[in-house]
Amino acid sequence: MANELGTKIFRQEARFIAGAAKPSQLPKMFLPQVAFVGKSNVGKSSLINTICRRKNLARVSHTPGRTRQINFFLIAEKLVIADLPGYGFAKVPVEEKQNWEKLILHYLQNSPTLKLVNLLIDARRGIKENDFKVIQLLHSYDKQIQLVFTKADKVKFKEGFEVEIKNYLASLGYLLCNVVLSSSKNGVGAKELQLSLAQYVK
Ligand SMILES: Nc1nc2c(ncn2[C@@H]2O[C@H](COP(=O)(O)OP(=O)(O)OP(=O)(O)O)[C@@H](O)[C@H]2O)c(=O)[nH]1
Ligand SMILES: [Mg+2]
Numbered sequence: 001m002a003n004e005l006g007t008k009i010f011r012q013e014a015r016f017i018a019g020a021a022k023p024s025q026l027p028k029m030f031l032p033q034v035a036f037v038g039k040s041n042v043g044k045s046s047l048i049n050t051i052c053r054r055k056n057l058a059r060v061s062h063t064p065g066r067t068r069q070i071n072f073f074l075i076a077e078k079l080v081i082a083d084l085p086g087y088g089f090a091k092v093p094v095e096e097k098q099n100w101e102k103l104i105l106h107y108l109q110n111s112p113t114l115k116l117v118n119l120l121i122d123a124r125r126g127i128k129e130n131d132f133k134v135i136q137l138l139h140s141y142d143k144q145i146q147l148v149f150t151k152a153d154k155v156k157f158k159e160g161f162e163v164e165i166k167n168y169l170a171s172l173g174y175l176l177c178n179v180v181l182s183s184s185k186n187g188v189g190a191k192e193l194q195l196s197l198a199q200y201v202k
Contacts, residue, residue, distance in 0.1 A: 006198035007191060012076035014052040021069040022099065023106040029072075032200040033080040033113050037104070037134065038120030040064040040086030043150035046184035047120065048073065048083050051193050058083045065089045068100075070107055078201045082107070082114075088130045109141050115200040116144050118193075123149040123157070123181065139173060146178045146196060153183040 018027045036044040045058035045067055057073060059066060064086065071083040084107070085100045092100070108117065117138055121127050127135075138145050147165065162179045169177045178196060182189030 003195065006195040009076035009078055009198055009201060010052055010194050014054055014057055014073055014075050016057070016071060017074045017080070018072045019069045020072075020103070020107075023103055023110075026070070026107060026110075027072065029080055029111065029113050031074075031078065031080050031113065032115050032202070033072075033082055033111060034116045034118065034197050034200060035082040035084060035108070035111075035114060036118045036120060037084050037108075038086060038148075038150075039122065039128070039130065040089030040092075041066075042086060042120045042122045043182075043184055044086065044120055045083055047118075047148070047150060047182060047193070048081055050182075050184040050187065050190050051197070052081070065092050070103065076201075079197065080113075081197070087134070088128070105137070108138065108143065114143065116146055116197065118146050118148050120148045120150050123152050123155045135169075135172065135174075144176075145174065146180060148180045148182050148189070148193070150182055150184070152181040152188050153185040157181060 020026045036048055038044055041064035045060045048058040049055060052075065058071060067083055067085045069085065073081045075081060084104055087101060119134060121131060165179045166177065180189045180192050182193060
């Protein structure tokens, strides 16, 4: 069944394959890639671990600004997951912040095998101005995005929330953007995310 095939790759091997702290270190990828992007501390690394059913594949921390380079993980020898450094963290020195931003932009713009960008939004805080900038940027790069609201265990969503967000995105030109509610604490949304990533595996 399609569902089983979709989640099967996440029961197979997942391993770290490369890290890039600057554009010149970005590895050339031939396999399909999916990326996790979002503000610092939004839960990118945690969600990658949840999706891959692993505790410590991607490094998580209580201190924002934990992921300092783009980390690439290979899933079942078939799919690459990219864990990006977060944006918008005030305490990182300006120069370092600019370097991360440059790296993120370079990666998003110059990765032909990047099939889907999961843009993570803290469900407690909602979409912020820098998230909108990223949405617009990805739109201009012609990248498929999926909006993932994280830490859903911390909030109560009102009915129709996803539809409302979808309509809003459609008004911006994102007619086919998927919206997922997720939690790394209780696993909500994990299967849906697995299936959405697995569709890019050949
Ligand atoms: N309650 C709750 N906490 C979460 C969830 N996901 C992540 N966290 C917590 O949020 C903090 C940040 O998680 P990370 O996964 O490191 O976030 P990140 O987006 O990778 O952070 P940077 O790499 O610094 O940009 C950690 O303390 C996690 O335990 C979730 O679904 N629910
Ligand atoms: Mg991280």
